[in-house]
Amino acid sequence: MDSINKWAAGSAYGPVLSQTDLYLLQSDLLLNPILAGSNSDFHLLFNIATGQTGGFNPDARDRDLAFTAKDEPATLPRVSQLIIITEISPWCTIVKNERGVNLGDVCSQIWKDYSDHHVTDAEFASLPPRLQDQVKRTATMRGTGGNWSAYYTPAAPPARFKRFDWLRERTFFDRLQRKDTYAAQRLGFKAPNIFVMELTA
Numbered sequence: 742m743d744s745i746n747k748w749a750a751g752s753a754y755g756p757v758l759s760q761t762d763l764y765l766l767q768s769d770l771l772l773n774p775i776l777a778g779s780n781s782d783f784h785l786l787f788n789i790a791t792g793q794t795g796g797f798n799p800d801a802r803d804r805d806l807a808f809t810a811k812d813e814p815a816t817l818p819r820v821s822q823l824i825i826i827t828e829i830s831p832w833c834t835i836v837k838n839e840r841g842v843n844l845g846d847v848c849s850q851i852w853k854d855y856s857d858h859h860v861t862d863a864e865f866a867s868l869p870p871r872l873q874d875q876v877k878r879t880a881t882m883r884g885t886g887g888n889w890s891a892y893y894t895p896a897a898p899p900a901r902f903k904r905f906d907w908l909r910e911r912t913f914f915d916r917l918q919r920k921d922t923y924a925a926q927r928l929g930f931k932a933p934n935i936f937v938m939e940l941t942a
Contacts, residue, residue: 748773748834750812751845757819757841763933768817770933775844778939783810786885787914789940790883790905792852811845819871825851825917825918826927827938830907831864833928834938851914851938865902880906908940915939 748882772819774780775796783806786795794808815823819841836842836850865873880902884899917936924935 744929747817748810748813750810750814755818757821757839760932760934768818770820770931772917772919772936773810773815773817773844774814775810775813776815776847776917776936785914787848787851788912789851789855789908790903790912790916792849792856794848806849808844808928811843811848813844815844815847817830818936822934823847824928824932824935825938826935827926827940828923829911829940830904831867832904835939836870848914858904860902860904860907864907875909876902876906879909896942910942911940913941915941 758766762768763770775785778784781800782798783796784799785808786797786805787808794811796806796808797804798806815836820843821837821839823836823842824846825836826832832854834851834854836846838846838851840915860876865876868876883906916939918939919935920931920937921931921935923937925931928935931932
């Protein structure tokens with residue numbers, strides 16, 4: 742089976758592994774090259790602040806490509822749940838699909854987690870003052886549509902911040918990777934379906 746057909750959308754990939762199956766089988770998962778950032782024909786452009794997805798071919802960066810691979814499985818073997826963490830935020834995104842998590846599930850759940858939830862007062866207070874100021878500036882800029890002149894006019898900064906404001910300028914998905922040591926430090930356990938999300942500006 743060639744590498745392109747292997748990731749084609751569909752259900753003919755054997756059973757979907759549950760969390761228990763993963764522990765019992767101690768099976769490693771093969772991550773879809775689009776999520777791993779290793780697909781030579783398509784680099785995913787996913788903005789966590791807006792939910793917009795698209796892409797480009799690294800050899801032809803002047804043309805935008807549609808994200809037509811949304812229904813491809815996120816991993817092989819397929820799993821019913823992925824756990825996604827990142828080193829620059831305290832939250833954990835759990836992506837679920839009993840028929841097997843696909844690429845669209847990953848993007849939509851990350852976007853929902855970061856756009857539907859506000860940073861709590863305790864979470865905001867945990868940031869050093871310099872980073873608190875950066876989050877405030879980021880939220881104010883997003884509120885003005887990125888218009889710097891509007892930012893400098895006297896306006897009340899937002900009272901609450903979305904989780905994507907916490908990311909400041911790094912709101913673009915770069916890739917997922919396994920980092921078992923970090924996962925164990927962060928969550929207290931490691932598993933084949935825990936991935937660390939790298940972000941970029």
